[in-house]
Every structure is written in C-alpha cells, then in structure tokens.
Amino acid sequence: MNLRRIFVLYIKEIIQGPKNFIFLFALLVPVVLTLLVTVVFGTYLTGQSRLGVVDLGSSMLPQLAGENQALSVRSYPSAGALKDAVERGALDMGVVLPADFDRQVGANDLARITVYIWGESQMQNRLILGSAMVHTMRKISGRPLPVEIEQVTLGQGNNVPWEKRLLPLIVLMAVLVAGTMIPATSLVTEKVKRTLTALNASPATMLDVFAAKGLLGITLSVLSATLTLFLNQAFGARPLLLLGVLTLGAVFSAALGIILGALAKDISTLFATIKILRILLFAPGIVYMFPEIPQWIGRIFPTYYIIQPVLEITQNNAGLAEIGQEFTILIGLIVVALGIITGLARRTQDAVAAA
C-alpha cells in the first residue's frame, strides 16, 4: 500500500462522490429521519390529547390547560379555523370561549360554550379533554378539591419515550448507509464501467483502491453519525471517546461495504444483497426499540458492538472501562474484516487483470 496513491485516489473519490445519488442519500438519511421522528413522535404519536381554543375574551383556561402534560393546547384566531382543524383531525377537540367566560364561571352564572369534537377522536381523549376543561374551570372558579389524593408509584422501570428508543436505529442507519453503501456502490460502478481495469493498469494496487474507497465511506459515516447525534442533542459528556467509537464503527461498516462491493457483480446484485442483509445489520436497533424482547439477542449481531458503546457513552456517560468488552470485540471484528479484504483485493486484482 502506498499512502500518497491512496490520498490521490481518496481526493478523486471526494470529487466524484457527490455525483452519485447514494452520496447525498447517505447524508440526507439522518437529517430526514431525525425530523420525521421529531415530528411524528414528538407531536402526533404522544399520548397527549389535543385541544384547540378560540378565546373571545382573555380566559385563563388555555394557559391553565397548557400546564397539564396530558394535553397539547393550541390557540386559534377564529371559530372557522378551529372547526377546520378539528374536521381534518389536527385536534381531538376544539372549544370556543365567550368573552366574559372566567367571570361567568367565577360567579357561578350560566356559561355557554361550543365544543367541536373530531369524529375519529378516541373515547379516552374525549374523556381526558372533557375532564380537563371542567377541571380547569373549577380552578378558575377557585373551588377546593373535595378529595385528598395520595400518589404511590410502584415498580422500578422507567418510561423510555419513542424518540429515545429510535435513536439507536437512526444512528446505526447513519453509520451503515454512508459507511457501507458508498464504498460498495462506488466499487461496483467502477467494475461495471470497467474503470477498475484502467486503474489496475496504473501503479495503484487493488488494496490502494479499496483503502481510498473505504476512507471515503469512513469520512461520510463519521460525519453522518455525528450529525445525527448533534441533531438529536445526544452527544453526551465524552465527545472524544464517542468520536473514537464512531470512527471504529465507521471502519467496520466501510470494511463491510468493500467486501460487498468486491463480491457483487452488478448494482442489482449489490442492492438485492444489501436488502437481505439489512435486517441483520439493523437488528440491534430494532431489539432496543422493544424492551420486552430479551436484550441479549442484540449481542448476536455484529452491529451491536457499534451501537452499544455509543449508547453507553451518550446516555450513561460511560468511560472506556465500562465499554471495554464491546470495544475489544469491535476491534476484533474489524481485524477479521480487514483480513477478508486483503484476500479479496488479491482475487479482484487477478480477476480484473484476466478480464
């Protein structure tokens, strides 16, 4: 291997890379997925019941209701806008409050309100919102609670929100899509277009070519994973250790990409193989999403040794000592993958020369 030649080839890969769809795809995946998870799980799939309010006066109801975590409260400028939002399912319930509503409630005068209910709203949301509104009105009227409630929390488990459960899968996607697909597609494209044959005639060895393509995969993989952690505000307290683990994860996924690229004959075969392998590669992320599944199952899959140290560092502030076992296994996996690549480089060089 010649470092100067690898560097020249690496620069060529960086210049040619953005012309490839996979290059942009790999960088966009974490951004799009993070946005999607934030929008879907942060707003639409929370257990919150959605209430819309049109306040014709200056009632305290929207503010008091908004303080309750069970509710998501939004204000609307007009009854028409509120009705439209309820009708299309953006709200479970909408209420129009008259101008002197708080005074009426406080004085126990008859107050008339109009409540719009979305037809597909679930019974539990209707119950929670109905109770919440009445409850808030009681607060406004200043009546004391006739019952003393003692809250007792039972059990040891913690609630893991879906945004957090999905993080490992998104980080794995960021590491693997960039790390694996970029070197693999680049290698196969060069084989199909026969530019690999041309490269073989140059002083560069096949191992130099593999190393340059792998380096591009590693660069983008680390970039993509770092971007994902940054967007999810999950960097943790040990950024250097995290960067080290992400780099090792990127090296492993790039090595996997080189192996796939060296073995696949064309793009169709490569995509079909990746499609089959995908479930195995992302399995640890899927296991993590469902705490009911025995978590040891994740250890069977090699990518577990990428994601577990990342999670330990970002979520539990773990140090090298705590992640030592996974770290060592990951290095072992990389050594095995590099051994396979060395063998494949010789085989590919012979095959290209014979073609």
Next chain:
Amino acid sequence: MNLRILVALVQKDISLYFKNRFFALITVIGLVGFIGVFFLMPKSVEENLPVGWYAPSLPEAFTTRLQGEGLELTLYSSEEALRTAVLDGDEPIGIALPEDFGPQLARGETPRAVLYLRSDLADEYRDAYLLLMEELGFMLAGQQLNIETEEVVLGQDMAGQQIAPRQRMLPILVLMILMMEAMGLAALLSAEIETGTLRALLVTDLTVAGLFVSKGVTGILMAFFQVLLLLVITGGLQQEPVLILTVLLLGAFLVTGISFLIAAASRDLMSVFGWGMLAMIGLAIPSFNILLPGLATDWIKGIPSYYLVDTIHQVINFGAGWEQASTNLLVLLAFSAFFFGLGIVILRRKLQ
C-alpha cells in the same frame, strides 16, 4: 398496432423484469413483507383508559356509569390485590377509595384516596389519570359547574368503532407496492434506452404508439395484479369491489406514467433508484396523513396520490360508494392521463 407483437413485447418485458435480481427480489419480498406488516398490526383500537378499581363503598350503578365514559374499569376485591396488579404490570394505574369514602364526603370531610401508578407510565398519562381522579372527586362530591355545553361532532362519529391501525395502513401498502413496480418498470425502460434496444425495436414493424402501449400495458398489469393480490389477501375487497378495482387500475395507470418520467430522467439503475425514491417519498405523503390525520392541510390535495389513497381509505374504512368517490375518481383519472401523456412525450423526445 399489431396485437401479436404487443403481446410478445409484454411477455418479453415481464420476463426481463424478473431477470433483474433486485427488482425480482423486492417484488416478492415486498409483497410478502407488506402482507406480513398488515397482519402484524393491531386489528382493533383500544380506545378506553384501563383502570384498576377498588371502591367498596360506591354503588355499582356509579361504577357501571364510569365504564361507558371512556374508562375500562377492572374491579379488585381488596386494595392489596389492586396494588399487586399494578406492580405486576396488569394495570397501568389503580384507584383505591376507602371503605367510608361516601360517608366522609357526605359529612363534608376530605377523604383520602390512593392513586397507584406504574413507574414506567409516561408523564402525559400520569397527568391524565391524576386529572381524572380529581374530577372524579368533584363528581362524587356532587359539585357540578353551571355550564351549558353544545357538542358538535365533526365528521362521522367513530366512538366505539375506531379504524384499526392495519386498516389505516392498507392505502400506504397499496401505494408502496405500486411505486416499487413503477421503479421496476423505470429500471427496465432505462436499461433499454441505454443499451439501444428501444430504438432497435422501432426499426421493426412496431410503431412508436405500439411501443408505448406495450410498455404501458406491462406496467399497469404488473402493478395492478400485485395490489389486487394484496387486497384479496387482506380483505380489502369486501366493500365495493368494483369501485376498489377501478381505483387500483387508475393507480396503476398513474404510476406507469410516473415510471416513464423516471426512466426518461435516469441514466442507470442508480439514478432510477434516486429519482424513484424521490417520487416515492412525494407520493407517500398523503398516505401518512391517513395514518396520522391532521398532519397536513389542503395543499396535500395537489399531490396526485391523494386521490388514490383517500378513495381507498374512504371506501374501505368509511363505506363510501361511487357517489362519494366520483370526484376523487375523476381527478385521479385526469392526473393519470396527464402523467401518462407527459411520460410518453418526454420519453419519446429522449428516443429521438
């Protein structure tokens, strides 16, 4: 146009399609996977809040009344049994009222109630249950507010008969299969353009019109039969089957036109994949609005696939018929004809 040549071309295209390992694999795995996803999703909606309940002093009529108002009460014989049920995860929460709860309230005292909460209960549910519990206290104390409420239910009232998640998924699955086929056909066309076989075909007795008719028929057949199979297996043809078949046919027509456009814009399989993904994401947006209603406003009606997924959703989940679906069908037909025509024009230009 020679019918014999057209049939031969359709046969050749279908055979070529399945020779592409990637698209052959995703066709089979995709179809099996989508059917699997449908059956793995819940077939009903649990729309009531589960509550463990121990209230020996309350009349049964009160408990029965609560059951019908969005709560699913499970009665326990003792406070200890209720506590164990919450601890074991059988109930998310438990409400225990003392034996002299009613008399204490009647005397104007403040009785003490216990709310058992499972530790892994999400914060929003914790607050919701506390809210309900407090409101229950006011109800039991007979403290009513002087409020007159006019309730207006917008849309069909689905309380107690909510649409199951798997039924909401069905339009998405239909669209995904249609788009996979569009990508497959685009890959086929793109390869034929690049290798020059399309131009070579035009040297034979085949006319340009015949060529596009054969490609169109191939695309529509491939897409239509797969979504048909999906709906037969998942029970999607139980209501208004002729209407559903018409929508599927128009959907297949639409994606075939889109596949012509993808093929015209692409140079190889990689770019088919890129443009195809872009088209798939764009066309999938209206189906996500079915899964998560309220996600988008009226701008969503500018996306052609809205009229496909909305019609399937309305027919399968709300029992809509020809009359209710007619506007959607007409717009879908117009969009399909437009994209098919545009696809032919652009592809033809690329061949010249």
